Amino acid sequence: MSLTTSRLRILVASLLVVSFLGALDHTVVSTSLATIAGELGALEAMSWVVVGYTLAATVLLSILGVLGDALGPRRVFLVCLVLFIVSSLACGFAQGMAQLVGARVVQGMSSAGLQLMSQTIIAHIASPRDRPRHLAVVGAAFPVAILIGPVLGGAITEYWGWPWVFWINVPVGLAALGFAAFAIPHIDPVARRGFDIPGSATFTAAMIALILAVTWFADPDLAVAAWTLLGLAIVCFAAFALIELRTAAPIIPLRIFRVRAVSSSVALAGVIGIGLFSVVAYLPTYFQMAYRTSVTLSGLVPIATVFGMLVSNLATGWLVGRTGRYRVYPVVGTALGAAGLVVMALLPAGLPLGVPAIAMAVVGVGTGAFMNLVVAVAQSGVAREQVGAVTALVNLTRQVGATSGTAVVGAVIAAGVAAGLSGSLDVSTLTPQVVHAAPGAVQAEIAEVYQSVFRPVFMVLACVYAAGIAAALFLPATRLGGDVPAPLDADDAQVAA
Numbered sequence: 001m002s003l004t005t006s007r008l009r010i011l012v013a014s015l016l017v018v019s020f021l022g023a024l025d026h027t028v029v030s031t032s033l034a035t036i037a038g039e040l041g042a043l044e045a046m047s048w049v050v051v052g053y054t055l056a057a058t059v060l061l062s063i064l065g066v067l068g069d070a071l072g073p074r075r076v077f078l079v080c081l082v083l084f085i086v087s088s089l090a091c092g093f094a095q096g097m098a099q100l101v102g103a104r105v106v107q108g109m110s111s112a113g114l115q116l117m118s119q120t121i122i123a124h125i126a127s128p129r130d131r132p133r134h135l136a137v138v139g140a141a142f143p144v145a146i147l148i149g150p151v152l153g154g155a156i157t158e159y160w161g162w163p164w165v166f167w168i169n170v171p172v173g174l175a176a177l178g179f180a181a182f183a184i185p186h187i188d189p190v191a192r193r194g195f196d197i198p199g200s201a202t203f204t205a206a207m208i209a210l211i212l213a214v215t216w217f218a219d220p221d222l223a224v225a226a227w228t229l230l231g232l233a234i235v236c237f238a239a240f241a242l243i244e245l246r247t248a249a250p251i252i253p254l255r256i257f258r259v260r261a262v263s264s265s266v267a268l269a270g271v272i273g274i275g276l277f278s279v280v281a282y283l284p285t286y287f288q289m290a291y292r293t294s295v296t297l298s299g300l301v302p303i304a305t306v307f308g309m310l311v312s313n314l315a316t317g318w319l320v321g322r323t324g325r326y327r328v329y330p331v332v333g334t335a336l337g338a339a340g341l342v343v344m345a346l347l348p349a350g351l352p353l354g355v356p357a358i359a360m361a362v363v364g365v366g367t368g369a370f371m372n373l374v375v376a377v378a379q380s381g382v383a384r385e386q387v388g389a390v391t392a393l394v395n396l397t398r399q400v401g402a403t404s405g406t407a408v409v410g411a412v413i414a415a416g417v418a419a420g421l422s423g424s425l426d427v428s429t430l431t432p433q434v435v436h437a438a439p440g441a442v443q444a445e446i447a448e449v450y451q452s453v454f455r456p457v458f459m460v461l462a463c464v465y466a467a468g469i470a471a472a473l474f475l476p477a478t479r480l481g482g483d484v485p486a487p488l489d490a491d492d493a494q495v496a497a
Helices: 005-027 030-040 048-059 061-071 075-093 097-125 131-139 142-157 163-167 169-183 197-216 220-246 254-258 260-278 283-290 298-325 328-346 354-368 373-379 384-421 434-435 440-475
Strands: none
Touching: 005 048, 005 075, 005 097, 005 142, 005 169, 005 298, 030 048, 030 097, 030 142, 030 163, 048 097, 048 197, 048 384, 061 075, 061 097, 061 197, 061 384, 075 097, 075 163, 075 169, 097 197, 097 373, 097 440, 131 142, 131 298, 131 373, 142 163, 142 298, 163 169, 163 384, 197 220, 197 373, 220 254, 254 260, 254 384, 260 298, 260 328, 260 354, 260 373, 260 384, 260 440, 283 298, 283 440, 298 328, 298 354, 298 373, 328 354, 328 373, 373 384, 384 440
């Protein structure tokens, strides 16, 4: 599908703004949670503001991907954008935690649709060679949102009040809606032989059970419920696989895993979720305890990581767009990620903070080298009617990897720290402020405990990236093509020549 240069620029810009809104809405709320919970009088339900959003965004990805193929990505994108604007209004007007969580669920669902349809639209309007460049621009919204979201959320909450954390989406969203309605061309939907209702139901149940299980494992009081849900998830996934093998219109066509470009891209998406996103949230705590830094300084390492990811993502998209060659970037990227995490595991305590910041920046550079590239590669490996489904599959794998990895890493850290501290220290009251006010010997003991707990975590995550090297080498050694349409039939094991 050919667009004029000006219309293409408007399209990419509108997709970038909308993707930024969706990504920002996930990060901007974090610094406002305590204020929101306090004013609504429901501190015990505070986590559901985040969990409800994440759950809806993850569970519905595959279903939204199929809807994008069946109804056309333009239609699904515009509906999701309207829902996002309306749910943002509802969040700000919420009079209780139940109302807020309900609105956040709709917001999470629509945000997932916006991100997914943005990538699917690019697959339909750009050649395989141009896709990485456009996807890199749209994908830049995520690292930028991580960088500025918490600070922006805190400033808005302090000066305007927490409802504006959500209401700020409305004018920007309306402007993006106007541009998107003009710039996004009509994309014909593909003919489907029905909708896989049994598969959708079992998959949704499996995902809900899995995400709640890994979330609740960290709470000893919910251990029984977590194990029960994990068993339910396994049963539902088994039923889902049987349904997908027999249905004529599966929401996840299992045969596409025979395509090297798809199976390798999905594996690399899992590497990103498990290898990096599972530990980033814990890095500030690690540096506050092990390196005895202030809260402000401890945030510099995640910033260095995300900044490296942003630069590498944009550079890789531009380079692949020029040559069409892509396999070298996932190979080098996974190797850099593994090397950076090994360095993190081996660093002794007491070094200047700039040393681990450089190591994690290397991990970010490595991850950014294939973060959005794998989406373009997977899209180029399937037929047109499966573009939405495979795009959803790559995003889903990364999201599930990040969610489950974060829960597991958090549980390991909590158990390790509790077991390593002496009996005179209460882990439940151990804050950075308490540690920094403690005698030097106590600070040294706590630093050593955190070092000993995080060291194997970094090594295991380095192994995850090392496994990703094998997945990257399994990618077809071809070039992304420059013609539209270029997707191949799903039975073909090549990407595009």
